[in-house]
Amino acid sequence: xxxxxxxxxxxxxxxxxxxxxxxxxxxxxxxxxxxxxxxxxxxxxxxxxxxxxxxxxxxxxxxxxxxxxxxxxxxxxxxxxxxxxxxxxxxxxxxxxxxxxxxxxxxxxxxxxxxxxxxxxxxxxxxxxxxxxxxxxxxxxxxxxxx
Numbered sequence: 001x002x003x004x005x006x007x008x009x010x011x012x013x014x015x016x017x018x019x020x021x022x023x024x025x026x027x028x029x030x031x032x033x034x035x036x037x038x039x040x041x042x043x044x045x046x047x048x049x050x051x052x053x054x055x056x057x058x059x060x061x062x063x064x065x066x067x068x069x070x071x072x073x074x075x076x077x078x079x080x081x082x083x084x085x086x087x088x089x090x091x092x093x094x095x096x097x098x099x100x101x102x103x104x105x106x107x108x109x110x111x112x113x114x115x116x117x118x119x120x121x122x123x124x125x126x127x128x129x130x131x132x133x134x135x136x137x138x139x140x141x142x143x144x145x146x147x
Contacts, residue, residue: 002112005034006099008047011120013088017076020084022121022134030118043112047099047119049091050142054101057145058138063129067136079131083121093121093136100143108147 012024034040055064070077070085077085096119103115123140125133 001114002043003040004043004045004103004106004112004115005118006045006047006103006115007031007118008095008099010088010095011047011092013086014092014121015076015086015088016084016121016134017086024120027118027120034116034118042116045102045106047095047117048102049094050097050101050137054146055094055097055137055142058128058141060129067131079136080133082133083131083135085136089121089136093123095119096121096123097137097139097142100139101146104143104147 007027011027015024016022034042052061052064067079067085068090070079071090072085072087074087079085096117099117099119100123103117106112106115117139119139121134121136123135123138123142126135126138128138131137
């Protein structure tokens with residue numbers, strides 16, 4: 001049984017600020033643990049950027065435009081008390097959603113039997129018109145619509 005691992009280095013560029021619980025070291029720890037798991041035979045895949053078309057399967061275009069416009073050239077932009085954008089956050093979030101989309105497409109197309117996505121920012125709290133709870137896009141909802 002084949003297992004694909006989707007991730008991307010761009011996710012390191014989402015920097016929500018010093019001391020924030022959703023920091024890049026979390027992803028590094030997951031990837032390090034998977035690298036140490038010699039009994040796993042992983043097909044490593046780089047996550048693509050989720051297209052605006054795919055993101056619009058869940059998120060209204062006006063919401064996507066607001067997020068892109070809110071992306072700072074430097075520093076941080078607070079979306080809510082838990083959710084911040086740094087200069088690399090939107091691309092990281094597009095890679096996170098892209099990983100889940102790629103994983104679903106890979107399984108559906110028979111490229112692999114199952115997949116694991118090591119991503120950040122996470123996407124389980126985002127709603128169609130609201131980024132929240134550390135999450136920018138609703139990754140799984142978008143991938144489910146793609147499927």
